[in-house]
Amino acid sequence: MAEPALWALRLVTAAALAVDAYVHADLAxxxxxxxxxxxQGTLFRIEAAAAALAALLLIVAGRRLLVWAFAFLVALAGIAAVLVYRYVDLGAFGPFPNMYEPIWFTEKTVSAVAEAIAAVTALAGFLxxxxxxxxRRPAAA
Structure with missing residues (x-):
């Protein structure tokens, strides 16, 4: 029973990450x-590349725990960034620009929803x- 559930989680997570990758690449x-x-455009391209790589790895090697952990971290970082920069004006720090943007618009909302779905399903996939x-481990004698 768990094997079909894992495939469903792989597909949903990969699809959500693909949406995230597309939106970030489109907005970069x-x-x-x-x-x-x-x-910020470069950061968006990095997010797009990481999300696309995580989606691909899930399809190719979605039984590996490290792949699920990577997908979860990519999605979690994406949703954390969009929420922080939506609600908190951190200003520029270190090499990062001031990305505060206190509005919601369609692409931002789509990306946030996709990242949230990917984070939840990636965690479920990992578990x-x-x-x-x-x-599958043999029982200890």
């Missing part, structure tokens, strides 16, 4: 002018994969 050029040492791994 819009934010190239928000700069410090690194532009399911761990359960499958334990069930």
């Amino acid at each position: 050029a819009t934010y190239d002018s928000v700069t410090a040492s690194i532009s 399911t994969a761990r359960q499958l791994r334990r069930a």
